[in-house]
Amino acid sequence: MKVLKSILFSAFAVLLFSCENFQFGEQYSVEQNRERERPIIARHLEEAAYDGLYTVQDTTTGVVVIVQEEGAGAKPTTSTIVYYNYVGKLLDGSVFDTNIRAVAEEHGLDTEGRTYAPLNFSLNQGGAIQGFSIGFKYLRSGSKAILIIPSPYAYQNQARGERIPANSILVFEVDFLGMD
Numbered sequence: 435m436k437v438l439k440s441i442l443f444s445a446f447a448v449l450l451f452s453c454e455n456f457q458f459g460e461q462y463s464v465e466q467n468r469e470r471e472r473p474i475i476a477r478h479l480e481e482a483a484y485d486g487l488y489t490v491q492d493t494t495t496g497v498v499v500i501v502q503e504e505g506a507g508a509k510p511t512t513s514t515i516v517y518y519n520y521v522g523k524l525l526d527g528s529v530f531d532t533n534i535r536a537v538a539e540e541h542g543l544d545t546e547g548r549t550y551a552p553l554n555f556s557l558n559q560g561g562a563i564q565g566f567s568i569g570f571k572y573l574r575s576g577s578k579a580i581l582i583i584p585s586p587y588a589y590q591n592q593a594r595g596e597r598i599p600a601n602s603i604l605v606f607e608v609d610f611l612g613m614d
Contacts (some may be wrong), residue, residue, distance in 0.1 A: 524602055
């Protein structure tokens with residue numbers, strides 16, 4: 435009987451812990467966080483008073499795109515490779531990352547051995563946070579813009595090192611250099 439109980443318990447444990455969707459603790463809710471962050475982003479937009487030619491807000495996700503300089507190129511489509519420079523900030527204005535050496539040095543972010551060069555990702559194919567695919571689809575190649583990305587489309591409830599707390603709304607100054 436002990437052997438049978440042990441086998442049944444082991445089988446139950448294997449089934450329980452092999453389920454892909456099984457998670458311990460509180461579940462992350464994209465919708466709840468998106469709704470919680472909408473008024474925070476609206477207040478930030480009022481207080482920050484960004485200069486731009488125009489502003490677009492994706493109604494589904496809440497991603498905000500403030501176009502500061504309109505490019506002459508086309509807009510990217512799914513799988514387009516986008517080349518860009520960026521400065522990443524929190525809502526309080528603190529810079530957490532950049533691929534521009536001068537900005538990294540100015541903010542004490544310069545890392546020995548890091549290559550500072552334009553980055554790229556494939557639109558809607560990964561390689562960057564989801565908010566980049568959402569934001570860049572509104573931009574023409576050659577544009578300069580500010581992307582304000584709610585946490586559900588950035589790192590959600592995961593902190594990224596010491597500079598990006600969990601559930602952070604992120605602000606990116608981007609320079610859309612071109613695309614393939």
